[in-house]
Amino acid sequence: MNTATLVDVCRDLQAGNLSPRVGEEAERIVAETMTARYAMPFPATVPATFLRTAQPSRTRRGQWHELVQHLTDLAYLTPADFQAWHRARAAGEDPPRELLGKVTVAAGAFVGEDDYPGFRNFRSLPAGGLAERLDWLEEYLVPVVHRLARYTSFDGDTEVREGYRIGETSAYGRSLSFRMRVYFYHFQQGYTNRRPSYFTREQLPLLYQLDNSLGGHYREYLPGRDAVHLHRTFHELLLDGPRLFDAFRRANRFLPEAAGRYFLQYTLPQGGGTGDAWTDREERLARRAERRVKGNELHQDTGANHLGIRLLQLALWRAGFYTGVLDGAFGILSHRAVLALVAQEREHGEWKDRRLDRVIVRTAETGSWLVDLKLVGRLLDAYAPPPPPEAEAEENRIWEAVRESGMEDKLDAEFAERQREVSPIYGEPERHPFRRAYYGLRSLLRGAFRAVRRVIAWIAGTIETLLGAVFDFVKAVAKRLQEGIGMFFTGFRYFGHFLLGRPFVSLGAVAGEGGAPLLLTRYRLDFDVVNLMDASVSHDDLGRHQRYIGRMLEGAAYFLEAVTTVIRLIASLQPPLGWLRLGIFVARRVRDFLRGEQEPDLVV
Amino acid sequence: MPENKSFGDFIHDMTSLDVVTLTGNLTIRVNDLQDAQEGNPLKLSRIMQQLEGNLLKKDATVSALAATHVSIDKDTVTFVKENLSPEEAVYLDFHNETVKAAGIARAAMADGIAKLLLGSKR
Numbered sequence: 001m002n003t004a005t006l007v008d009v010c011r012d013l014q015a016g017n018l019s020p021r022v023g024e025e026a027e028r029i030v031a032e033t034m035t036a037r038y039a040m041p042f043p044a045t046v047p048a049t050f051l052r053t054a055q056p057s058r059t060r061r062g063q064w065h066e067l068v069q070h071l072t073d074l075a076y077l078t079p080a081d082f083q084a085w086h087r088a089r090a091a092g093e094d095p096p097r098e099l100l101g102k103v104t105v106a107a108g109a110f111v112g113e114d115d116y117p118g119f120r121n122f123r124s125l126p127a128g129g130l131a132e133r134l135d136w137l138e139e140y141l142v143p144v145v146h147r148l149a150r151y152t153s154f155d156g157d158t159e160v161r162e163g164y165r166i167g168e169t170s171a172y173g174r175s176l177s178f179r180m181r182v183y184f185y186h187f188q189q190g191y192t193n194r195r196p197s198y199f200t201r202e203q204l205p206l207l208y209q210l211d212n213s214l215g216g217h218y219r220e221y222l223p224g225r226d227a228v229h230l231h232r233t234f235h236e237l238l239l240d241g242p243r244l245f246d247a248f249r250r251a252n253r254f255l256p257e258a259a260g261r262y263f264l265q266y267t268l269p270q271g272g273g274t275g276d277a278w279t280d281r282e283e284r285l286a287r288r289a290e291r292r293v294k295g296n297e298l299h300q301d302t303g304a305n306h307l308g309i310r311l312l313q314l315a316l317w318r319a320g321f322y323t324g325v326l327d328g329a330f331g332i333l334s335h336r337a338v339l340a341l342v343a344q345e346r347e348h349g350e351w352k353d354r355r356l357d358r359v360i361v362r363t364a365e366t367g368s369w370l371v372d373l374k375l376v377g378r379l380l381d382a383y384a385p386p387p388p389p390e391a392e393a394e395e396n397r398i399w400e401a402v403r404e405s406g407m408e409d410k411l412d413a414e415f416a417e418r419q420r421e422v423s424p425i426y427g428e429p430e431r432h433p434f435r436r437a438y439y440g441l442r443s444l445l446r447g448a449f450r451a452v453r454r455v456i457a458w459i460a461g462t463i464e465t466l467l468g469a470v471f472d473f474v475k476a477v478a479k480r481l482q483e484g485i486g487m488f489f490t491g492f493r494y495f496g497h498f499l500l501g502r503p504f505v506s507l508g509a510v511a512g513e514g515g516a517p518l519l520l521t522r523y524r525l526d527f528d529v530v531n532l533m534d535a536s537v538s539h540d541d542l543g544r545h546q547r548y549i550g551r552m553l554e555g556a557a558y559f560l561e562a563v564t565t566v567i568r569l570i571a572s573l574q575p576p577l578g579w580l581r582l583g584i585f586v587a588r589r590v591r592d593f594l595r596g597e598q599e600p601d602l603v604v
Numbered sequence: 605m606p607e608n609k610s611f612g613d614f615i616h617d618m619t620s621l622d623v624v625t626l627t628g629n630l631t632i633r634v635n636d637l638q639d640a641q642e643g644n645p646l647k648l649s650r651i652m653q654q655l656e657g658n659l660l661k662k663d664a665t666v667s668a669l670a671a672t673h674v675s676i677d678k679d680t681v682t683f684v685k686e687n688l689s690p691e692e693a694v695y696l697d698f699h700n701e702t703v704k705a706a707g708i709a710r711a712a713m714a715d716g717i718a719k720l721l722l723g724s725k726r
Binding site for chain 2: 013014015016018494495498499503505507511515516517518520521523525527528529530531532533534535536537539542545546549550553556557560561564565567568
């Protein structure tokens with residue numbers, strides 16, 4: 001079945017044809033074709049999401065992993081929880097029930113601390129048992145992750161909170177504190193157990209340290225001892241990674257137009273570098289590097305917290321090259337990230353080889369390496385997240401390139417399975433609980449766009465290099481599907497029950513001979529309702545069935561709006577188009593919906 | 605819109621609300637629902653197949669326990685089976701709750717139809 005069938009069905013639905021024939025066709029496409037195409041269960045339940053045998057659920061699981069990472073970064077969960085979660089993932093096991101319980105409580109706490117208007121439509125986290133709390137979280141997974149991601153993004157996605165008061169116990173306060181940890185704390189040196197959840201007055205001295213690292217340019221905006229508010233400038237610096245990196249480079253005079261030079265020197269553990277024979281050119285560059293070392297031309301001090309290195313790691317991480325901890329320690333993973341950046345640029349960038357040769361250089365005698373931070377900073381500028389319209393245009397061009405290459409059908413057929421290939425470069429969080437995956441969509445799209453030919457070569461199976469563009473592309477597509485199709489599926493359950501006449505069905509406790517009493521409630525489009533129930537249902541069975549319908553009624557307005565928005569979009573699309581590209585279109589509309597943006601006029 | 609109905613019929617139907625609660629022998633054999641193992645959601649189609657089979661049996665004993673008609677001016681008429689047993693009284697409570705919920709569902713459904721047909725311009 002191709003996407004044209006889905007488009008036809010959505011056109012029928014949009015025309016008001018809610019007949020049983022159209023309803024059955026729609027249910028069949030969603031429940032059978034789309035679940036397989038997008039590797040996502042319908043309906044989503046925790047047992048279905050984490051079941052690994054013959055169940056299309058990989059994409060949904062990915063969103064749970066993202067959820068847990070964000071909750072950890074915002075200190076709703078601990079690094080130990082994060083590690084336990086990934087131990088279960090790596091072992092192919094369900095997450096432990098106790099941990100699932102913590103995750104639901106953490107998500108409920110986040111919803112309580114974030115003032116996103118959409119959350120007003122949500123039921124509050126049920127106080128009852130784990131099963132009910134998990135149902136709640138599965139229901140709201142997409143909007144919750146969407147909001148969490150804004151608070152942990154370094155793409156400038158987090159809007160400055162007007163009227164923020166230092167010390168307030170809000171999700172925004174946690175977001176500021178998270179950034180202070182990234183820029184100042186050594187995660188692995190005892191700070192993790194006493195990390196402040198919210199940004200507090202005690203962290204104000206660190207802003208003075210930050211200003212020092214930025215050359216004192218922001219002194220006039222520093223908060224006093226009794227300040228209630230932070231100046232907007234500091235909000236923006238903390239929330240926007242590229243902006244802070246620019247400020248650091250300006251202070252240390254290594255922005256592209258500046259006259260200064262800035263080198264980072266480091267020594268790798270034995271065996272950490274390459275053992276290749278040196279070319280003549282490498283030897284010349286090495287001798288030049290050695291002179292720089294001896295002539296003390298270097299500026300190695302990037303502050304007590306190694307801010308410069310952290311910012312470099314952050315930029316490499318956002319671009320899909322760095323998979324280690326953002327800790328300011330320039331080790332083998334940071335080294336490999338710079339090499340991977342240069343290799344990708346050599347294949348697909350605009351710089352000549354001779355210039356790229358100077359980005360990272362071995363020194364001749366000391367066995368150490370020099371990174372020209374001015375050059376690497378310029379390279380990374382090309383990976384800075386573009387504004388949303390530009391990101392969307394680049395995403396279109398990625399898909400045009402895939403289509404022109406003749407690889408779209410192949411990608412459609414294989415993507416769900418080939419996501420596995422990037423799993424190893426997520427950094428083995430089960431062993432390294434401070435490593436993170438980056439999920440900022442605009443950075444991922446820019447990273448994929450920067451070397452789209454590499455992406456196409458990966459689809460074709462002709463390269464195995466995953467760091468960089470391929471990693472970005474896979475994460476961007478997966479994130480799109482998690483958000484767009486996840487929301488569509490959740491909304492479609494409401495649509496099925498309330499507009500297509502799909503009955504609510506519960507089975508009571510199993511009695512003798514393996515029989516279970518049935519409870520069925522069906523809402524029909526003419527607003528008639530039929531209840532059908534076995535004569536032996538218990539009071540408990542009735543209560544459970546009633547609560548189930550009650551929950552669906554509470555969510556009906558929000559999710560019906562989401563799904564009707566998507567149905568109208570799909571009805572406006574013109575086949576032929578692949579399933580993944582359709583998923584991208586859906587995800588864009590869902591993202592607009594989640595942002596509270598109005599549906600634009602449709603062009604049919 | 606349901607097939608075989610004119611738009612006028614449909615509008616007329618929408619002006620009232622009928623809730624019917626039926627009870628009888630409607631036990632489902634769980635063992636026959638092969639996908640109902642732990643971790644797999646119940647397959648609605650299999651349940652419905654069994655249900656239809658049950659209802660078509662000669663000894664099927666499904667009867668109406670209560671029926672409520674609510675007209676657009678909120679006049680409500682409820683018919684209840686005679687001589688309800690204490691167990692059946694529990695079902696009547698459920699029926700009455702459903703009538704309340706049906707009002708909310710009607711609003712959601714009408715809103716959903718409007719958004720589907722006209723778009724959501726907030």
